[in-house]
Amino acid sequence: MAFKGVLHRLAQGARAFRTRIVLRVAFLGTTLWLLFYVIAKGTYHLAVPIVFGFVLLYQLYALIYYVERTNRDLTRFLNAIRYADFSQTFVTGGLGSSFDELKTAFNEVLDAFRQARAEKEEQARYLQTVVQHIGVGLIVFDNAGEVSLINNAAKRLLGVPRLGHIADLNRVTPILTTTLQSLGPGGRDLVSLEEVRLALHASVFQIGDRKHTLVALHDIGPDLDEKEMEAWQNLIRVLTHEIMNSITPIASLAATADGMLKDDAPDSETTEDIRTAVSTIQRRSEGLLHFVEAYRDLTRVPAPSFEIVSIAELFARVEQLMRPQFAESAVELHTEVNPPSLELTADPEQVEQILINLLRNAREAAAGRAGARVDLTAHLAHDKVVVEVADNGPGIVEEALGKVFIPFFTTKPDGSGIGLSLCRQIMRLHRGSISARSEPGVRTVFALRF
Structure with a gap:
């Protein structure tokens, strides 16, 4: 809406400028006609054509000055827009109300551009803040490998304070550099570093005549570790449950049999062998129960008290x-x-x-x-x-x-x-x-x- 109002003012200024030019040309033509009329009559004082000549020269000078001044201001206005130099201002006064309206319209256009640029810069700062604070690592580089953006998450994942060129990642691992450069539009890959396991996803876009690659980096290590630990815990629960159910009655029966042999059985070599065998079964069963109980600790770690x-x-x-x-x-x-x-x-x-x-x-x-x-x-x-x-x-x-x-x-x-x-x-x-x-x-x- 603001730009529509400014354009309307510009149109009004242009019409007023055209009207003043027409009037100035009309006055100049009228003066020229009067000069020729006086000369044609032949009855005049010598000073009359001289006065008309000076008036004609003044009107011609004023017309040229008016047009050139307008052209200079218009050129300055267009250059300000071309080079985004919105610090220019146009001072009103001295050339008439119509020219003042045109300069006011120029100032309003530049103010509108200044406001639009300020809003654009605010949006850019907002997006930059969002990019720097999201948890997913982002890297943008061109075909030459020059990095134009790397956010804090990517710096943290890669262990680098800054990154100017993709080749600088050779200090981290050459495999990562090769993988990043080989990713095409929609490309995906996995790279394992010393401390993290990265999932890479690439998108390609073009700015002007240069192609850029945006790569998202996500550390999937914690997710994989959690899923792996959950799988092991489920397996351990099943194994310990089945083993405990099987071994517990064996240990109990072995202890009972051992007690019965000690109390009732006659002392003989055969009975002693049986007693030794039953005692061994009991000890090993109890040892296995303790062993399984230790593994159950993996599934019963209490929540931390921070x-x-x-x-x-x-x-x-x-x-x-x-x-x-x-x-x-x-x-x-x-x-x-x-x-x-x-x-x-x-x-x-x-x-x-x-x-x-x-x-x-x-x-x-x-x-x-x-x-x-x-x-x-x-x-x-x-x-x-x-x-x-x-x-x-x-x-x-x-x-x-x-x-x-x-x-x-x-x-x-x-x-x-x-x-x-x-x-x-x-x-x-x-x-x-x-x-x-x-x-x-x-x-x-x-x-x-x-």
Whole structure:
């Protein structure tokens, strides 16, 4: 509506300008006709044609000045629109009311453009804020690989503070760079990084003569871990239920039979063998019941009771508890919190349980090696609290590294395959993650991210 009013004013100004031009030309023609009439009559004073000549010259000058001034202002107005220079203003006065109306219309047009540009900039800032705060990572790059947009979620997922060119992602992993450049319109792919598993979805659009690719990045790792853990929990519930139902009566009958043999049966070699066999069945049945009961813990982890926890105090309690075991194994334990005031929101008892489990594994792995050492550290990384347990033990082979958090899987001869699975379950309830990396013979690190 505002633009319609401005255009109406422009049309009015143009009509008034045309009318004034017609009037000026008419006056100029009338003066010229009178000059020729006086000359043709021949009866005149010498000063009369001179006066008419000056009047004619003045009218001609005024007409040229009026048109040129209008053309200059019109050119300035059009250039202001062409180059989006809406800071121009047109001062009214000096050339008549019609010319003032035209200048007023010019100013109103520029004001309308200024307002439209301000609204456009506000919308752009709004969209930029939305893009930067959504949880899905977004990257936009052209055919040359130049990145024109990367939001905070993408920076967090990729672990980069800024990104100017897609090739810069080679520092993260070359596979990611190759995958991004190969994605076509509607293309989808999966890329596994050290800490995240990314689902990529690409769209292609064109601005001017340049094509741009928009890639959405979503970390599907937590969703996959949750579904996997739920599947394992359901399996464990079924297995423990069936095993408990079968083993419980066996253990009970074995205990009854053993008691009957002790009380009533005569003492003979055959009876002793039977008693030994029944006793063995009883012990093994009870051991199996305890074993199954341990696995049921994976399905019965209580909801965390969150509170603000000082990591330095948490480390101190765990270190005091584990220090005698480390001294007995001749393994050095070092702790570090950076910054010392670092805190996290978590269930302190459950986090202690994780750290005790990880430290026990690290101590057992490093024991017996020269310069055996375990490091317990905490720091901030990409706005997340990261707690790491590292040891210089023999390490974990690559084939086993991806399975260490799976229930029942263990690399230790006497392991149960429960500890790390329980750690992952607790971290999932904390909306965090646990990961492992290892360089065999050099260093193994388990990282908790809150």
